[in-house]
Amino acid sequence: MSKKKTTRRAFLKGSVAVGSAAFTAGTSVKAMEGDPLITEPQEWAQFTGDGVDATPYGMPIDFESDVVRRNVGWLTADTISSVNFTPIHALDGTITPQGCAFERNHSGAIELPKEDYRLMINGLVDRPLVFTYEDLQRFPRENHVYFCECAANTGMEWAGAQLNGAQFTHGMIHNMEYTGIPLRTLLNEAGLRPEGSWVFVEGADASSNGRSIPIEKALDDVFVAFKANGEALRKEHGYPVRLVVPGWEGNMWVKWLRRVEVTDQPIESREETSKYTDTLADGTSRKWTWVMDAKSVITSPSPQTPIKHGSGPLVISGLAWSGHGAITRVDVTLDGGENWFRARLANPGETKALTRFYLDIDWNGKDMFLQSRAHDETGYVQPSKEQLRNVRGLNSIYHNNCIQTWWVKKGGEVENVEVS
Amino acid sequence: MSKSRNLFFLLSLGVIFVLALAYNFADRNIAKLPPDPRTVNAQYDFDLRIIAAANAANAPLEGTGPLGLGRKALKQEIVAWDLEIAPDGTGLPVGSGSVSYGEEIFSEQCSVCHGDFAEGVDRWPELAGGEGTLADEDPLKTVGSYWPHLSTAWDYIHRSMPYGYAQSLSDDDVYAMLAYILYSNDIIEDEEFVLSNENFLDVEMPNANGFIIDDRDVTEYPLFSGDPCMKDCKLKVEVTMRARVLDVTPEDGGS
Numbered sequence: 111m112s113k114k115k116t117t118r119r120a121f122l123k124g125s126v127a128v129g130s131a132a133f134t135a136g137t138s139v140k141a142m143e144g145d146p147l148i149t150e151p152q153e154w155a156q157f158t159g160d161g162v163d164a165t166p167y168g169m170p171i172d173f174e175s176d177v178v179r180r181n182v183g184w185l186t187a188d189t190i191s192s193v194n195f196t197p198i199h200a201l202d203g204t205i206t207p208q209g210c211a212f213e214r215n216h217s218g219a220i221e222l223p224k225e226d227y228r229l230m231i232n233g234l235v236d237r238p239l240v241f242t243y244e245d246l247q248r249f250p251r252e253n254h255v256y257f258c259e260c261a262a263n264t265g266m267e268w269a270g271a272q273l274n275g276a277q278f279t280h281g282m283i284h285n286m287e288y289t290g291i292p293l294r295t296l297l298n299e300a301g302l303r304p305e306g307s308w309v310f311v312e313g314a315d316a317s318s319n320g321r322s323i324p325i326e327k328a329l330d331d332v333f334v335a336f337k338a339n340g341e342a343l344r345k346e347h348g349y350p351v352r353l354v355v356p357g358w359e360g361n362m363w364v365k366w367l368r369r370v371e372v373t374d375q376p377i378e379s380r381e382e383t384s385k386y387t388d389t390l391a392d393g394t395s396r397k398w399t400w401v402m403d404a405k406s407v408i409t410s411p412s413p414q415t416p417i418k419h420g421s422g423p424l425v426i427s428g429l430a431w432s433g434h435g436a437i438t439r440v441d442v443t444l445d446g447g448e449n450w451f452r453a454r455l456a457n458p459g460e461t462k463a464l465t466r467f468y469l470d471i472d473w474n475g476k477d478m479f480l481q482s483r484a485h486d487e488t489g490y491v492q493p494s495k496e497q498l499r500n501v502r503g504l505n506s507i508y509h510n511n512c513i514q515t516w517w518v519k520k521g522g523e524v525e526n527v528e529v530s
Numbered sequence: 531m532s533k534s535r536n537l538f539f540l541l542s543l544g545v546i547f548v549l550a551l552a553y554n555f556a557d558r559n560i561a562k563l564p565p566d567p568r569t570v571n572a573q574y575d576f577d578l579r580i581i582a583a584a585n586a587a588n589a590p591l592e593g594t595g596p597l598g599l600g601r602k603a604l605k606q607e608i609v610a611w612d613l614e615i616a617p618d619g620t621g622l623p624v625g626s627g628s629v630s631y632g633e634e635i636f637s638e639q640c641s642v643c644h645g646d647f648a649e650g651v652d653r654w655p656e657l658a659g660g661e662g663t664l665a666d667e668d669p670l671k672t673v674g675s676y677w678p679h680l681s682t683a684w685d686y687i688h689r690s691m692p693y694g695y696a697q698s699l700s701d702d703d704v705y706a707m708l709a710y711i712l713y714s715n716d717i718i719e720d721e722e723f724v725l726s727n728e729n730f731l732d733v734e735m736p737n738a739n740g741f742i743i744d745d746r747d748v749t750e751y752p753l754f755s756g757d758p759c760m761k762d763c764k765l766k767v768e769v770t771m772r773a774r775v776l777d778v779t780p781e782d783g784g785s
Binding site (some may be wrong): 529 | 696
């Protein structure tokens, strides 16, 4: 049995190679001869495929092996306290698969077993409590889709066009459907005292990343999540439990959440003073810049997904989001901002979640300067880089939500540029 | 391993439960009962409950919130995890450390990344220098030039450093390291200086007043709103900067 299987596998491997050779030839074959992929029986149409026990938990098919997270080596001192980027250029729709959703860790992605998980609520509460993972499973549950964007997303682009790919310029973002419990439910369980005006939230990893969140936000939509996209959180996203802080910078979405302390003052931790603050031209710095303002980017075509089909029908596709609420409209320009068209939203915008937009055009094969501009429900319109620099100067790192320009050249190649 | 541990845990619980039952029944008519644990919990008098637990080993730990889920956090558990320090010194433990001892342990435990003089190695953070550079084109942000609160540095070193072996430093070590970092930044000039919980709040951080609270709602949102131009918005569009020229994109860019 196993011998037979091995032989057949070897044979199949051989025919895969033949198949791809035929495909290459097929693209240049004269139309009259017919496409061999159609006129000749293919191995997948003749022989059987994998059994249902081949992949108890499936990975993407090998042909998609380039749709992966990537990091930028020169950006950080090592890969443990570092970041990688979602391949947004190759994804569509709005939900980010966990396996390629960006990670930002300060002391690496830790392995914390569910059985060893503890969540403490302490500080200005009537009853300091400790919950196990099982305890959390017994609270009334909710489901919400939210984007999580690192405040440093697009940060490398402040001084000028730098990285050639939407993955690198805008890939510190993901969008997942979370299952969990509103933080207010847990605070109620512990008995929130009236003098509590902040919560300090902290992770269980060695960085013990801690952030202060005003109590109004904590009681509004902050969420303690244990599932994402229907399954357990991945290790790198905070398994078994993470905090979700809708619309606010990703650093506050504490992973491996171990403690929520109600306090009467902000802690001003390292991550909310020395980092994640925004230095203006005169040297003063903004702090508590939590909300991620409305932003959008065209994901395709983009430098990593050039146009390969020549002129004619072209789908321009992108993502828009706002930490203030729902996206109401996206404009797209083909000429660097001379004229704008309203893009089609794939679905009505949802609050603090990614919205997919499309503009279907008949490309004339000439140069284009593609840009997108998001509008949200508060009336905010995504600014240009120049508008942002006029207010903030050149020394900012975080919260760069400027309009992005892709230069599409005649052959379909695309480059990250800035235009006047 | 974890199975046997769970089993042990369950067994222990069982033993405690049986003992507690025995205690309750045996003493019910003889000794004065400890206060009703539920009443104690409702009042939340922590010490009383700990005493009750020590005396009776039967004070229920289950939560008494609306859903009765979770259990009471014990004092020693809160002490173990509630470590963060606020700018006003809340949470700061008693202790002290000198510049000279700080230099010694800094060179052992920190200098491999942060440099002998806290000047930083490779892309690891500089901890000293940069004062007066915040308005420059490329500001150098260090504990001395940028951090507004000393508490932040104490808290971060204590909870998160050294990188790769966090929470291994004693309180006195942290005071000493911080004394050395202050010295490296010329915030403290006396090399005999000893930093302690007593003089902690006397240290003046140069950039303490360098921060404003997010003002985007005033400085940006009115500018970035309204109906934008849709047609003939620009006369000319020219490329002013290209990523290709800079060429810093990773080679396996996935295109």
